[in-house]
Amino acid sequence: MIDVLQVLLFASLRDRAGWSVRQMPLTARTNTAGELWAELQLGSLLAINIAVNQQLVGPERVLCNGDEVAFLPPFTGG
């Protein structure tokens, strides 16, 4: 079986991409969260937060089979 990632987008990122949840294969080109972002072709990573398995991480975070990877635009709550 192929290794997969669960990718989540929120708010303006979701609108830009046109989807909110997607299964993606874990390949040699998506070893890290930053590489996965580049693969999505959604623009600059500047000001985007990344969470893997509900924990905030940096773009260098190495991904594993089954990881939930979320890309989060700047927070505007409160």
Added chain:
Amino acid sequence: MIDVLQVLLFASLRDRAGWSVRQMPLTARTNTAGELWAELQLGSLLAINIAVNQQLVGPERVLCNGDEVAFLPPFTGG
């Protein structure tokens, strides 16, 4: 008729003096709020606030017939 002042003491000052309200004559020795305080012989004016007719004033405030003069120990509300 003699000119009079209404003198009020509060909290620890009242306890120290043993009275809370007293009519006092307005004399040549009690021209100002500071002089009136000295007349009462209740110690230093340091940290004591003075109000004349419900308005905070300095010890140099000249007193008039009928004035309500209150001496107020340091405030401890809130």
Added chain:
Amino acid sequence: METKWHFCHPLPVVERMASAVQVEIRQQPFSPWAELEQWGGDAAADAVFLGRVRGQTMDGQTLQALELEHYAGLCEQCIKTSAQTLLSEYEADAALVLHRVGRLLPGEVIVLVAVHADRRGAALNCCAALLEDLKHGAPFWKREWCDGQGTWLASNTPR
């Protein structure tokens, strides 16, 4: 002398400001949240401070009761003037101050300060400043009762 004289002097204030300030000295316990519900408002930001009687005296003994005395008239005026000045300074919209006097038991509410503003910074900073002004600039006095003995406090609690 730490006490601030300035804010008890009469200041020119517009009618809008005067009506935006509500100050009451209460002889009886009150429910702070019910009071806030009644005060209402739909400002973008509300800041509230609530002070209660501690269970211990300033020097750590068990407190029986806290007695609060005030100079009626001057006291309300000092708080109103302070509130009007600070609302203007912080560009806040309205202030509510409720303060107990009389004999209070541990856990009872002593003071409620609330501020409406359009910005969170204005609401929070104005509320904190009004509380400090009230503690240092309004004629209230506290007496701690402990083993049947009353002791007037000489100064306020540290911030």
Added chain:
Amino acid sequence: METKWHFCHPLPVVERMASAVQVEIRQQPFSPWAELEQWGGDAAADAVFLGRVRGQTMDGQTLQALELEHYAGLCEQCIKTSAQTLLSEYEADAALVLHRVGRLLPGEVIVLVAVHADRRGAALNCCAALLEDLKHGAPFWKREWCDGQGTWLASNTPR
């Protein structure tokens, strides 16, 4: 990048602190004063901040509604970790955070932050710090609706 990463990392916290923090994301409107009444407490100092939806968009148009989205799970955890860290830093005792999501109308409460402490400074400062952390460090997103058009906000309102 303005966003703070630090407080979402797991921190060692004692059980007492964990139980002293209550965080809830609500889909439905709530009455803030009733919630505070229920939260209770008899601390010497309570500080509360309440934020409501403004009647206007960031650029001054009439707002129809404000939509709030969050990343469930991570969001609650970010706020809890922040609250635990700040309670410890400010020596405060307990924190309550209620935050709305979904479609909100002007005047509705978005956020309630409350802190119990033994000192007024600790309560007020901790409440203000927790509010800032929540605004900048928890995954919430606002969309303004105006003339049937929704616009995601790119940044938060100034303090």
